[in-house]
Structure formats: C-alpha cells, structure tokens
Amino acid sequence: MTLEIEDLLFTLLGGINLQQLDRLRVTLKINRTDTGNPLHSIRHSIDLYQSDYLEKLINKASEQLETSTTSLRKAMAELIEQVEHYRLSKMESKKEQKPKFRELSPERGRRAIKYLSDPKLMERTNEDVGKTGVVGERNNRLLMYLVFTSRLREQPLHIVSLGASGTGKTYLQEKVAELIPENDKLEITVLSENAFYYFGQTELKHKLVLIEDLDGAKEVLYPIRELQTKRWITKTIPIKDSKGNLKTITLRVEGPICLAGTTTRERLYEDNANRSLLIYLDSTPEHKELIMEYQRMLSAGKINRSKEQELKEFFKDMQSVLKPxxxxxxxxxxxxxxxxxxxxxxxxxxxxxxxxxxxxxxxxxxxxxxxxxxxxxxxxxxxxxxxxxxxxxxxxxxxxxDELPKALRDFFESLKRWVKRENKVSFYAKEVQEYLRMYPMKVSRYMRELELRSFIRKAGGNKKSGFEYEIHRWDDYEKLQSGTEVLDEILKKLRSQKKE
Structure with a gap:
C-alpha cells in the first residue's frame, strides 16, 4: 500500500494486521518526492496508536528528510486515517466473502430426507462417498464423514489422520470435507495462536475446523484443546478509550467445534490422545495403485466430474436437513x-x-x-x-x-511373521534390516524400543559383532484382538435378550 501526501510518499511494507484492532503496527518507508535525494528516505516499524513513539518518529523523520515537523505531523494524521479506512474496508470485504447459509428448495429437501430414510443408509452413504472421488479407505472415509456430522451435536467428536508423507492424509480430509456445507467449516493452513480469540463470539459454534498439518500448528494447539475440552476460550486484552486511558476487555469465543487434522508424528497425537479419534491411513501398494488408477482415469477424461460435483452438493443438502x-x-x-x-x-x-x-x-x-x-x-x-x-x-x-505405537507394532508383527516363516530361533538386527529394507538407524531404534518394553531380548552376541535377539512376547497382539471382540459379544447378548 502506498500513499502520497504533498511531497511525501508513504509505503507500507508487510501489510496490516486485521485482527488486533487495539493497535496499528506497521513498517513504514517514507520518501521525499521533490528532491530525488536517496538520503531523503527513512524506514521504521511503529504502532501508530502509540503517540509517544509517533512523536519521536516525526522528529527523527523531520531531521532525516529535512522537512518541517508540522508538515510531517499533518501527513501522519492523514496517513493514520487512510490506513484505518483501508483496514476497515478489508475487514468488511472479508465479511462479505463468508459463505451464506445454505438454502434448499422444497424438492431438494424432500430428496435429502428420502435418502436419510433409506434402511440401508450406512451402506449407501459409504458407496456414494466413494463416488465423490474418495478412493479406497472404505472404513476411514465413512468414519470421518460421521465425525464431521457430529459437529451438529452438543458434544462433537474430533479426528486426527496419521500417516507418512505421501499417504494421502490431507487428500482424504479434504475430499470428505467437500461434502460439508461451506458455512459449516473453517479450513486453516496458517493461523497464529491469538487469531482464535478474534473470531466472533459464535463464529466457530458447531463448525468443522480443518487443520491441514498439525505438525506445523503448535502455536494454535492450546486454544484448540480448550475449545475441544471446555468448549469456549477467553482472553483479556488492554485497549485505549477515546481519552487515551487504558482499560481491559474480555474476548470470548464459543464452541463446540469438531476438529480434524493430519500429522506424520504419532507422538504429537499422543499428547492429544484423550481428545481425538486417531485413524491410520492405508499405505499398502494396492491402495496407492487405486489412487494412481483414479488419477489416470481423471487425466484421460473418463471420470464424470460433473456427476461427482452433483453428488457432493447432494451430501451438503443432506447435512443441511439434519436437525439438532x-x-x-x-x-x-x-x-x-x-x-x-x-x-x-x-x-x-x-x-x-x-x-x-x-x-x-x-x-x-x-x-x-x-x-x-x-x-x-x-x-x-x-x-x-x-x-x-x-x-x-x-x-x-x-x-x-496397544502399548506399542502403530509404526512400532507394524514393525514387530512383520518381524514375528518373518521369524516364523524362516523357522528362526534368534536373529540379528542386520538380517532384519535386509529383510524389511529399512534404514539401519530406524531398525536400531525400533529394536531398542522393543527390548526396553520386553518384547524382544538379547540371546547372545556382543557390541562389536552385533547382538543376537529372540522374540520374548509372541501372543500379546492376538490377546488384544480377542479383547476387542468383547463388544461384539455384548451386542450378541443384547440381541438374544431382546428376542426373549
């Protein structure tokens, strides 16, 4: 943004903060336009609402630019007014860009309700989610869609997608989120911690908040956790009244929200494990081939994009007819x-x-x-x-x-299958590395963790030639799997009681 006032050219470097209305911090470049002298220029970062610092800048600029303080003071007053007007217009334009509430015709509403009345609703929903372009991930895509639907309830669920880079975490989240009305979701790529406190009081209420990469969103994790747990956040800030006196106001933003995010680090999830459901993405070669086949069909023009879009809009219609x-x-x-x-x-x-x-x-x-x-x-x-x-x-x-993180569990189960197939009693880390085609450092780390947790133990060897290991705990995972069947057994019992 540039502004010329008489013989002075003001350039704002780096933009203007649209959220912190109690201050007007800018980086200014001021030039004289009537001399052409490169020394008649000054750069300075300042909060234009701080009168003491503003007066110091006027005196400093007057000396550097060789112009009167009176003309500079007058130009600064006009600059502040213009910048305030610019900031206000930007904020108003952002409000205008907000998606409007989705309105349905009676016919579209009836179609959506008819779909939701289908006795095979879950099966049909899963199939149709796939037809919108969500390839594979049959279990995860339906689970995620239902979690996103929970935003309409008083206690929404939250979901985190975990997987290595390139496994399609963001893709799955984005594709399923396309089935949710625009006015019901907020997509975040970059956001500061304080930004959450400057939303309108009910602006986030019952919204789906999508964070593309939790790994790079450490600053916003605290207010997010508070919105998940307490369902509201507050912040007290000082502002100046019309007379220049400081007073405090409390900003309050209400939830509940439904949070969805992706991460490559399981440890990051563990810190929030008691708040979110965690899904692991399918990283098998078969699933990757399904995605690449879809991409090839898309490139060849053999995917009906208009049909996909029509179905996405229909899902939004269904979301709109769901009532609290x-x-x-x-x-x-x-x-x-x-x-x-x-x-x-x-x-x-x-x-x-x-x-x-x-x-x-x-x-x-x-x-x-x-x-x-x-x-x-x-x-x-x-x-x-x-x-x-x-x-x-x-x-x-x-x-x-499971006491083992997913990546470590997958490694251990692969290790057990290999040991059984090769009829091995013991093994060396180098053999495991060659079989699994993994980096030596990763194999060493996994072996060390398994040994610390008593899943494997040393059976011989030495540090120089390499230690020999053996499996110590063979059936722990099978016991865990049988334990999860308890819920099915309870369901079976409830069904038999209902028949009686």
Missing amino acids: IKVRNPYAEFLKLPEYIFKPLRTNSHYLAFIETVTFYHQYQREVKTDPRTGEQYIETTLEDIEWTNKLLKDILLAKS
Missing part, C-alpha cells in the same frame, strides 16, 4: 469396554458419543419420543447403531489398547 435433537442410548449401561483400554474414561466417552452420532444420522428413521417428566424430545439408539460403531471403531479401539 437429543439422543438416548437405552443400552449404554451394558456397553463396557475391556479393562486394558488406554485411557478408558475418555475412550468410553468417544465410544458412546460415536454410537449417538450414528443414531443422530438416522434421525429420519427413528420415532421422536417425549420425556413425560421434562418434556424433552429425543430419539433412541438401536442395536444396529451399536453394530456399525463396533465395526468402524474396532481398529481405533485396538490401537488405544
């Missing part, structure tokens, strides 16, 4: 998680909340009941909702009950 309604689960007291689940209190909450979300998605198939005591209207969970939840969350619950 309470859900009650008459089977909740019987649904007890295995005792060894990691952080059972929060996991139990996630499990029950996901069941309620499945019920919520079926709201047009459920009888609306009224509590005679409170007058509250609600719909009830069915055994089919629990069955779908068990199916979709099985891998997540398994990961939560």
Whole structure:
C-alpha cells in the first residue's frame, strides 16, 4: 500500500494486521518526492496508536528528510486515517466473502430426507462417498464423514489422520470435507495462536475446523484443546478509550467445534490422545495403485466430474436437513469396554458419543419420543447403531489398547511373521534390516524400543559383532484382538435378550 501526501510518499511494507484492532503496527518507508535525494528516505516499524513513539518518529523523520515537523505531523494524521479506512474496508470485504447459509428448495429437501430414510443408509452413504472421488479407505472415509456430522451435536467428536508423507492424509480430509456445507467449516493452513480469540463470539459454534498439518500448528494447539475440552476460550486484552486511558476487555469465543487434522508424528497425537479419534491411513501398494488408477482415469477424461460435483452438493443438502435433537442410548449401561483400554474414561466417552452420532444420522428413521417428566424430545439408539460403531471403531479401539505405537507394532508383527516363516530361533538386527529394507538407524531404534518394553531380548552376541535377539512376547497382539471382540459379544447378548 502506498500513499502520497504533498511531497511525501508513504509505503507500507508487510501489510496490516486485521485482527488486533487495539493497535496499528506497521513498517513504514517514507520518501521525499521533490528532491530525488536517496538520503531523503527513512524506514521504521511503529504502532501508530502509540503517540509517544509517533512523536519521536516525526522528529527523527523531520531531521532525516529535512522537512518541517508540522508538515510531517499533518501527513501522519492523514496517513493514520487512510490506513484505518483501508483496514476497515478489508475487514468488511472479508465479511462479505463468508459463505451464506445454505438454502434448499422444497424438492431438494424432500430428496435429502428420502435418502436419510433409506434402511440401508450406512451402506449407501459409504458407496456414494466413494463416488465423490474418495478412493479406497472404505472404513476411514465413512468414519470421518460421521465425525464431521457430529459437529451438529452438543458434544462433537474430533479426528486426527496419521500417516507418512505421501499417504494421502490431507487428500482424504479434504475430499470428505467437500461434502460439508461451506458455512459449516473453517479450513486453516496458517493461523497464529491469538487469531482464535478474534473470531466472533459464535463464529466457530458447531463448525468443522480443518487443520491441514498439525505438525506445523503448535502455536494454535492450546486454544484448540480448550475449545475441544471446555468448549469456549477467553482472553483479556488492554485497549485505549477515546481519552487515551487504558482499560481491559474480555474476548470470548464459543464452541463446540469438531476438529480434524493430519500429522506424520504419532507422538504429537499422543499428547492429544484423550481428545481425538486417531485413524491410520492405508499405505499398502494396492491402495496407492487405486489412487494412481483414479488419477489416470481423471487425466484421460473418463471420470464424470460433473456427476461427482452433483453428488457432493447432494451430501451438503443432506447435512443441511439434519436437525439438532437429543439422543438416548437405552443400552449404554451394558456397553463396557475391556479393562486394558488406554485411557478408558475418555475412550468410553468417544465410544458412546460415536454410537449417538450414528443414531443422530438416522434421525429420519427413528420415532421422536417425549420425556413425560421434562418434556424433552429425543430419539433412541438401536442395536444396529451399536453394530456399525463396533465395526468402524474396532481398529481405533485396538490401537488405544496397544502399548506399542502403530509404526512400532507394524514393525514387530512383520518381524514375528518373518521369524516364523524362516523357522528362526534368534536373529540379528542386520538380517532384519535386509529383510524389511529399512534404514539401519530406524531398525536400531525400533529394536531398542522393543527390548526396553520386553518384547524382544538379547540371546547372545556382543557390541562389536552385533547382538543376537529372540522374540520374548509372541501372543500379546492376538490377546488384544480377542479383547476387542468383547463388544461384539455384548451386542450378541443384547440381541438374544431382546428376542426373549
């Protein structure tokens, strides 16, 4: 932004902060236009609302530019007014860019409700999500879609996608998010910690907040965690009134929000493990081939993009006809998680909340009941909702009950399969490295972690020639897998009791 006032040219370097309205911090370059002397130029960073510093700048610039303080003071006053006007216009234009509330015609509304009334709603939804361009990831795509739908409820779920670079974490999140109305989501690539406090009080309420890369969003993790847990954040800031006196105001931003993010680091997730569901992306060669085949078909013009877009708009219509309604689960007291689940209190909450979300998605198939005591209207969970939840969350619950991180677990299971197939009693790290084609440093780190956790142990060798190892714990994973079947057994028991 440049502004010429009489014989002075003001250039704003680096832009203007549109969020911190209590200050007007800029980096200025001031030149005289009537002399052509390169020495008649000055650069300075300043908060234009700080009168003491502004006066010092005027005196310094007057000396450097060899012009009167009176003309500079007058030019500065005009500059501040112009910059304030510019900032206000930018803020207004941003407000105008906000997506409008989605309006449906009666016919589109009826079509959406008819779809949501289909007895095979879950199967049909999963198939149609795939038809919008979400290739593979059958379990994860439906799970993520339902988590995104939970934003409409009082206690939304949150989801984190974990995978190595190039496994399609961001792709899956972006594609499923395309099924959510624009006015119901906020996509973030770069955001400062303070920025969250300058949203409107209800601007984030029941919104889907999408963070492309959690690895690079450390600064915003604290307000995000607060919005997830407490469902509101506050910040007290000082501002000057019209007389120049300092006073404090409290900024409050309300949730709840539904958070979705991606990461390559499992450790980053562990710090937030009690708040979000974690899904692991399919990194198999078969899945990569499916994606590449879709890309080839797309390039060849054999994918009907208009049909995909039409289906995406229809999903947005369905999201728009879902209404807030309470859900009650008459089977909740019987649904007890295995005792060894990691952080059972929060996991139990996630499990029950996901069941309620499945019920919520079926709201047009459920009888609306009224509590005679409170007058509250609600719909009830069915055994089919629990069955779908068990199916979709099985891998997540398994990961939560495993003491090994996913990458280390995959390494250990591959190691066990190789040892069994080769009929080995013991093995060396170098053999493992050659078999799995992994970097030596990574193999050494994994072997060290497994030894510390007593999954393997030294059986011989020495530091010079290399240690010999053997498997110490063979069946721990099988026990964990059988433990997750407890929920299916409970469901089976509930079904038999219902028949009686």
